[in-house]
Amino acid sequence: MPSSDQRVEQAYELARDLYASLGVDAEQAMSRLRQIPISLHCWQGDDVVGFEQSGDELGGGLAVTGNYPGKASTPDELRMDLQQAYSLIPGNHRLNLHAIYGEFGDHVPDRNEIGPEHFTGWIDWAKEQQLGLDFNPTYFAHPLAADGMTLSHPDAKMRNFWIEHGQACRQIGATMGAALGTPAVTNSWIPDGMKDTPADRKAPRERLADSLDAVFAEPIDPAQNLDAVECKLFGIGSESYVVGSHEFYLGYAISRQKLLCLDAGHFHPTEVISDKISSVLTYVPELLLHVSRGVRWDSDHVVTYNQELYEIAAELVRGGYLERTHIGLDFFDASINRIAAWAIGTRNMIKALLAALLEPTAKLREFEEQGDFTARLALMEEIKTLPLGPVWDYYCLQAGVPVGMDWLDQVRQYERSTLINRSGTPAVL
Numbered sequence: 001m002p003s004s005d006q007r008v009e010q011a012y013e014l015a016r017d018l019y020a021s022l023g024v025d026a027e028q029a030m031s032r033l034r035q036i037p038i039s040l041h042c043w044q045g046d047d048v049v050g051f052e053q054s055g056d057e058l059g060g061g062l063a064v065t066g067n068y069p070g071k072a073s074t075p076d077e078l079r080m081d082l083q084q085a086y087s088l089i090p091g092n093h094r095l096n097l098h099a100i101y102g103e104f105g106d107h108v109p110d111r112n113e114i115g116p117e118h119f120t121g122w123i124d125w126a127k128e129q130q131l132g133l134d135f136n137p138t139y140f141a142h143p144l145a146a147d148g149m150t151l152s153h154p155d156a157k158m159r160n161f162w163i164e165h166g167q168a169c170r171q172i173g174a175t176m177g178a179a180l181g182t183p184a185v186t187n188s189w190i191p192d193g194m195k196d197t198p199a200d201r202k203a204p205r206e207r208l209a210d211s212l213d214a215v216f217a218e219p220i221d222p223a224q225n226l227d228a229v230e231c232k233l234f235g236i237g238s239e240s241y242v243v244g245s246h247e248f249y250l251g252y253a254i255s256r257q258k259l260l261c262l263d264a265g266h267f268h269p270t271e272v273i274s275d276k277i278s279s280v281l282t283y284v285p286e287l288l289l290h291v292s293r294g295v296r297w298d299s300d301h302v303v304t305y306n307q308e309l310y311e312i313a314a315e316l317v318r319g320g321y322l323e324r325t326h327i328g329l330d331f332f333d334a335s336i337n338r339i340a341a342w343a344i345g346t347r348n349m350i351k352a353l354l355a356a357l358l359e360p361t362a363k364l365r366e367f368e369e370q371g372d373f374t375a376r377l378a379l380m381e382e383i384k385t386l387p388l389g390p391v392w393d394y395y396c397l398q399a400g401v402p403v404g405m406d407w408l409d410q411v412r413q414y415e416r417s418t419l420i421n422r423s424g425t426p427a428v429l
């Protein structure tokens, strides 16, 4: 009887030969994949609560549903949970932190007073774990964002408070980047918008452009920090008008040569970000992706292995855009084990990149150039059932992470040994 590792190897060899017959080198695909970091978002680990202990509502049109037990409530717990998640995911990746996740001690500073000193614990840990860090100002869950306006607020004092927050966050990003030798992508998303039809769409957008210019005024070495801006179509409470719309940020990013963040859940349901990548990268230097999954009104379901995920990955590979794209995740689900959510979403993202790297693109292009759209469609359909699974299993085996569903046993074990003991967790999980 072959061992399970031998079965994985045998299945891989058959798959490798099949891909080779289509002109695809599976070894090369895997070695490229090893170089692609995914930035895991810290906020899946605690339902976007953070460590300010303010008790302020999430707000900003964001909502987390579910009450799965065992959520992290201290930086140490969150780091422990992240380590557990990384141990289930092949490759070397990054962590994306929000400003509310600082280690603030007894006297929590206001958002405009935070500094790199509140993130030394994260930086030291990231160094130890060999992770790059990314960063985000938190323009929500705060009394000064309670009316749904921040950088575009009509009151200059309010705008200034948030401008100072944005400036502080860039310095934190730069400190992270300098300490870790890899630039932090510091991404700005603001909730500003209106529930009902505004009488003035223009003024808030003009104010937002001015505020962003003030946030980004200080030049920072791009080897330490890169600025990104993220649009949204609508949120809860901003159904009729969002100041930072797609057109607004596309124009802003192009005119200021900033990174544009495309969140897969932030567009009309019939729009897909896979079709935007090549347009946007014609004009902006680099792209940040928030890979997510929109379901009706919610933009943040756990990423599944669906056709759009494949198309996103395929566009990055086909266009040669991997070097200019930072891949981050953005979902939060409190109805399932939070570590499993990270594992499922991140493994799916990596699996989609592997599928894209295994695509016989040269053949597809050949058909397209010949005008043979029949053959192009036929091959695209054939690709859907090529043996990706055996290559994926082999990739996981080689990386020393669980193969197939085995990762779930480890999550269950961690649940029993650790999550169950957390305060607020019922005796039986």
Ligand SMILES: C[C@H](O)[C@H](O)[C@@H](O)C(=O)CO
Pocket (backbone or CB within 6 Å): 043, 048, 062, 098, 136, 189, 230, 232, 263, 290, 299, 330
């Ligand atoms: C918590 C994140 O900053 C947030 O999800 C943002 O990126 C977003 O997508 C808001 O809908």
Ligand SMILES: [Mn+2]
Pocket (backbone or CB within 6 Å): 189, 230, 263, 290, 330
């Ligand atoms: Mn997002």
